[in-house]
Amino acid sequence: MKNKSIITSLVFAIALINSCKNDDPAPENPEELITTLNVVFTPQGGGAVITLQFRDLDGDGGNPPVITGDTLAAQTEYHTILSFLDESTIPVADITEEILDEDEDHQFFFQLSGVQMTHTYDDMDSNGNPIGIVNSFFTGDAANGTFKVILRHKPDKSAAGVANGDITNAGGETDIEVLFPVVIQ
Amino acid sequence: MRFHLCMALWCSAIFLHAQVNQQCPWSISGIVLDEHDNASLGYATIYIGELERGVVSDSSGRFLITEICEGTYTLQFSHIGCESKEQVIRVRGHENLSLHLEHHAELLQTIELSARRIREAGSASRAELDGRTLLRSSGRSLGEILEQLPGVTALQTGPTIFKPVIHGLHSNRVLILKDGLRLESQQWGLDHAPEIDPNGAAKISVVKGAAAVQYGADAVAGVILIESADLPTDRSRNGDIRLTGVDNGRQVALAASLTQGLGRGYGLRFNAGVRRAGDAHAAEYLLTNTGLAEMSGGVDIGYQKGLRNLRLSYQLFQSELGILRSAHIGNLTDLQDALTRDRPLIIEDFSYDIQNPKQQVLHHTLRIAGQTHLEKLGILNALYAIQWNAREEFDIRRGGRDDIPALNLQLQTHTGLVSLAHQSIGHLRGKISVHWTFQQNKNEPGTGVRPLIPNYTKYAPAISWVEKWIADDLEVEAGLRYEYVFLGIKRIDAQNRLVKPEFQFHNFSASAGMRYAMSDHVAFYSHLGSTYRAPHVNELFSEGLHHGAAAIEEGDTNLVPEKAIKWVTGTELRRSMWQLDASIFLQYIGDFIYLLPTGEPRLTIRGAFPVFQYVQDDIRLYGAEGALQFALAQHWQWRSEFSMVRAKNRSAEEDLIGIPSDRMRHMILWNSEKPALDADLSVEYVWEQSRAPEGVDYAPPPDGYLLVHAGVGMDVIRERMHLHFAVRNLLNVSYREYLNRLRYYADDTGRSIELRLQYLF
Numbered sequence: 001m002k003n004k005s006i007i008t009s010l011v012f013a014i015a016l017i018n019s020c021k022n023d024d025p026a027p028e029n030p031e032e033l034i035t036t037l038n039v040v041f042t043p044q045g046g047g048a049v050i051t052l053q054f055r056d057l058d059g060d061g062g063n064p065p066v067i068t069g070d071t072l073a074a075q076t077e078y079h080t081i082l083s084f085l086d087e088s089t090i091p092v093a094d095i096t097e098e099i100l101d102e103d104e105d106h107q108f109f110f111q112l113s114g115v116q117m118t119h120t121y122d123d124m125d126s127n128g129n130p131i132g133i134v135n136s137f138f139t140g141d142a143a144n145g146t147f148k149v150i151l152r153h154k155p156d157k158s159a160a161g162v163a164n165g166d167i168t169n170a171g172g173e174t175d176i177e178v179l180f181p182v183v184i185q
Numbered sequence: 186m187r188f189h190l191c192m193a194l195w196c197s198a199i200f201l202h203a204q205v206n207q208q209c210p211w212s213i214s215g216i217v218l219d220e221h222d223n224a225s226l227g228y229a230t231i232y233i234g235e236l237e238r239g240v241v242s243d244s245s246g247r248f249l250i251t252e253i254c255e256g257t258y259t260l261q262f263s264h265i266g267c268e269s270k271e272q273v274i275r276v277r278g279h280e281n282l283s284l285h286l287e288h289h290a291e292l293l294q295t296i297e298l299s300a301r302r303i304r305e306a307g308s309a310s311r312a313e314l315d316g317r318t319l320l321r322s323s324g325r326s327l328g329e330i331l332e333q334l335p336g337v338t339a340l341q342t343g344p345t346i347f348k349p350v351i352h353g354l355h356s357n358r359v360l361i362l363k364d365g366l367r368l369e370s371q372q373w374g375l376d377h378a379p380e381i382d383p384n385g386a387a388k389i390s391v392v393k394g395a396a397a398v399q400y401g402a403d404a405v406a407g408v409i410l411i412e413s414a415d416l417p418t419d420r421s422r423n424g425d426i427r428l429t430g431v432d433n434g435r436q437v438a439l440a441a442s443l444t445q446g447l448g449r450g451y452g453l454r455f456n457a458g459v460r461r462a463g464d465a466h467a468a469e470y471l472l473t474n475t476g477l478a479e480m481s482g483g484v485d486i487g488y489q490k491g492l493r494n495l496r497l498s499y500q501l502f503q504s505e506l507g508i509l510r511s512a513h514i515g516n517l518t519d520l521q522d523a524l525t526r527d528r529p530l531i532i533e534d535f536s537y538d539i540q541n542p543k544q545q546v547l548h549h550t551l552r553i554a555g556q557t558h559l560e561k562l563g564i565l566n567a568l569y570a571i572q573w574n575a576r577e578e579f580d581i582r583r584g585g586r587d588d589i590p591a592l593n594l595q596l597q598t599h600t601g602l603v604s605l606a607h608q609s610i611g612h613l614r615g616k617i618s619v620h621w622t623f624q625q626n627k628n629e630p631g632t633g634v635r636p637l638i639p640n641y642t643k644y645a646p647a648i649s650w651v652e653k654w655i656a657d658d659l660e661v662e663a664g665l666r667y668e669y670v671f672l673g674i675k676r677i678d679a680q681n682r683l684v685k686p687e688f689q690f691h692n693f694s695a696s697a698g699m700r701y702a703m704s705d706h707v708a709f710y711s712h713l714g715s716t717y718r719a720p721h722v723n724e725l726f727s728e729g730l731h732h733g734a735a736a737i738e739e740g741d742t743n744l745v746p747e748k749a750i751k752w753v754t755g756t757e758l759r760r761s762m763w764q765l766d767a768s769i770f771l772q773y774i775g776d777f778i779y780l781l782p783t784g785e786p787r788l789t790i791r792g793a794f795p796v797f798q799y800v801q802d803d804i805r806l807y808g809a810e811g812a813l814q815f816a817l818a819q820h821w822q823w824r825s826e827f828s829m830v831r832a833k834n835r836s837a838e839e840d841l842i843g844i845p846s847d848r849m850r851h852m853i854l855w856n857s858e859k860p861a862l863d864a865d866l867s868v869e870y871v872w873e874q875s876r877a878p879e880g881v882d883y884a885p886p887p888d889g890y891l892l893v894h895a896g897v898g899m900d901v902i903r904e905r906m907h908l909h910f911a912v913r914n915l916l917n918v919s920y921r922e923y924l925n926r927l928r929y930y931a932d933d934t935g936r937s938i939e940l941r942l943q944y945l946f
Contacts, residue, residue, distance in 0.1 A: 024675055024683055025627075025628060025630070025636075025639070025640050025675055025676070025677060025683070026630055026677075027677045027681040028628075028630065028632060028633065028634060028635050028636060028677070029633060030633060030634060030635055031584070031586065031633035032582060032583050032584065032586065032633065032634075034790050035790075037790065054790060056789065056790060058679065060729065060730060060737070060787070060789045061679060061728070061729070061737070061787065062679050064787075064788060065788055065789070065790070098583060098584045099583070101584070102583065102584070102585075152515075153515065153581065153583065154581065171530045171531065172515075173513055173514050173515035173516075173519055173581065174514070174515030174516045174518055174519050174791055174792065175515055175583070175791065176790050176791060177515075177516055177518060177790075177791055177792035178790060178792075
């Protein structure tokens with residue numbers, strides 16, 4: 001009786017071991033990857049379109065990202081649009097859509113250092129709060145500095161100052177934080 | 186379940202009533218005789234296990250035990266030079282018995298030895314949680330319960346996730362064994378709590394020496410042993426129901442077990458438990474999303490006849506744990522923002538909801554174990570078990586991906602163990618064991634995140650041999666173990682190619698120890714153990730961003746096994762008015778594997794992250810702990826405990842990160858037998874960790890803190906129904922513990938009022 005149960009359990013064990021399939025893992029597609037951020041400045045009164053770009057085609061790790069700054073004209077009104085891509089897949093995935101689908105949960109903030117620009121949000125989510133994909137910037141006097149783009153996921157858009165672009169009380173977690181070198185001349 | 190509980194309460198009320206009137210009027214009297222010549226045996230010991238009391242027969246072998254209630258009792262009786270015996274008796278009135286013992290004066294020495302309980306290897310440095318403490322810890326997790334032992338602390342992730350830390354080390358360096366089977370789960374993760382429900386365990390103990398020879402190569406710091414009770418062989422039935430309510434987190438826990446003897450040596454046990462909690466409360470605010478939902482259950486079937494037995498068991502453990510919402514951060518800037526705030530950013534109204542980030546864990550254990558006696562050889566034990574562990578971790582994600590786990594691991598482990606405890610050769614007893622482990626880890630596809638650790642297959646056969654020499658006042662033991670580890674990895678590299686590196690490791694362990702009892706009051710022990718620990722897959726291959734820690738962790742495939750030597754020595758002093766247990770330890774670990782910041786941050790679209798790499802260096806640890814207990818007056822006792830650990834990296838002479846700070850606890854206890862009532866008040870002080878390395882941690886170690894706890898316990902029905910009321914952190918102190926990984930974001934748990942009701946039948 002006892003020997004029989006031991007044998008049965010051993011057979012059970014061997015069967016289980018053999019059932020472990022010898023399957024190889026497939027590459028996991030990092031769906032939330034953003035490889036590319038473009039900030040496109042179009043002067044209202046006509047002129048050259050300026051693009052700031054962050055590009056890291058292999059994602060986190062591997063090769064370092066390439067960050068391209070540019071030169072903006074002083075005392076100029078720019079219409080500024082942000083776009084996001086995942087260029088690691090074919091076809092290239094447009095992440096901007098994904099962010100706009102959850103516009104209440106996302107807001108962009110812009111931080112300047114060394115240069116002067118006034119910023120206005122030109123878009124609104126379904127609650128009437130700003131998003132920051134479409135913006136206006138009016139550049140100040142000639143200077144060298146940096147332009148930082150921050151995307152907060154699940155910020156508190158109703159907190160004090162947040163609707164005006166002040167990140168202090170926004171909370172949430174940072175999905176994007178990129179620093180571009182810029183020149184105003 | 187609610188109905189049964191009400192029934193239990195109702196029944197117990199009737200019992201209580203009956204008990205008060207009864208006053209246990211009966212007695213057991215009799216004589217102890219030699220089986221061969223009916224000569225009376227004077228000074229024999231007669232002990233009633235159920236009542237935990239006994240008497241010694243007079244010079245003519247007669248004895249009397251009074252104040253016995255009606256019921257069934259097991260009498261254990263023994264006499265010097267005789268094999269002790271047990272007899273079950275039913276008491277309905279004044280019972281008179283003749284007890285017979287087999288008396289062989291010429292075999293005195295041998296029989297004394299076999300009657301003595303043989304301690305397991307490494308047991309010299311073993312600390313055990315007593316039944317009272319276990320009973321009063323219902324509704325807590327394993328790691329939280331173990332914190333009550335000196336020298337054991339917990340690595341916490343918020344109020345619900347506790348990982349045991351022994352002498353400053355944890356995770357891959359602590360083994361957890363339940364009934365001789367090693368828990369196989371994703372224990373490498375600092376926020377992965379052990380998948381074991383401690384409620385209903387008959388015994389929980391910690392071996393703080395390097396006990397690798399007996400239990401497995403990874404026991405660098407120590408071993409946690411959880412043992413369940415034996416199954417009955419007669420037709421007896423017993424069980425328990427434990428109900429726990431805690432105001433903090435509005436936690437409710439219910440655990441029940443039923444043991445039924447089926448006769449002819451067959452026995453059965455069912456156990457089940459549920460635990461549910463909402464957001465815990467720090468002293469000043471709610472810790473949003475720190476709820477938990479836990480469920481466990483199982484069945485045991487056993488057969489026992491003499492020295493032969495066979496036991497089949499299945500256990501399930503399932504838990505869902507919320508991680509503090511405010512601890513979910515995107516990058517280093519968020520972490521720095523969190524550090525400047527004195528309260529977490531997100532504080533919502535109380536809720537039982539468990540939102541992302543959260544963990545879902547499922548653990549199945551199916552095992553069969555048997556024992557048989559082989560003539561002239563000894564006792565042969567065999568165990569085979571399958572463990573299946575599924576871990577899913579959910580993050581806050583974009584694009585409606587919240588329901589897709591960001592980590593989805595399935596671990597399947599087969600364990601085999603055959604051991605022979607050979608018959609004693611003179612004073613020598615020993616055990617030879619063959620262990621065998623086969624393990625497969627698989628990342629379930631579809632997470633949309635590159636796996637943190639790769640798929641792998643592990644094959645680890647081992648052989649060990651322990652011998653113990655036992656004399657009256659001296660025990661000496663020595664053991665050896667060899668383990669071969671084969672690791673076959675399957676991973677996708679950065680260029681999306683499948684690579685299959687293979688590793689082989691050889692782990693050697695050795696130990697030697699002794700225990701010397703100078704008298705009944707004074708004993709010394711010393712234990713020296715050495716072991717290798719092969720690098721774990723996470724240390725070899727970890728890659729990518731660790732969200733909670735805002736750090737990138739990188740493995741190193743060139744790591745070699747750690748080589749540890751640990752020496753534990755201590756003393757036990759027992760006097761009628763006081764007792765002292767004190768020990769020191771010294772440990773040297775060659776090629777200790779740990780995370781070191783590379784100093785070169787990596788730039789990503791989320792900003793720059795610090796990069797930590799697994800490196801190796803020699804380290805040394807030492808420490809001491811002690812417990813002193815003395816009787817202040819009748820009914821009054823005092824207990825003091827202290828523990829400290831020091832750890833330094835040998836080449837740079839730098840302190841190690843994440844070592845528990847010094848702590849002490851003082852407790853005053855009052856108890857009375859009639860009525861069975863006790864109360865305690867304790868003060869716990871934890872020093873600030875002043876020995877943390879500079880510039881490695883995100884925030885300096887938090888200040889020291891002082892907590893006051895109090896409790897009252899009473900038997901509503903003697904030995905049957907017990908009520909316990911306790912308040913932890915009585916003064917509602919705001920504090921942060923250095924070993925709580927969420928200390929960057931929020932305070933630790935505030936005042937907690939606990940009520941426990943236990944009914945045993």
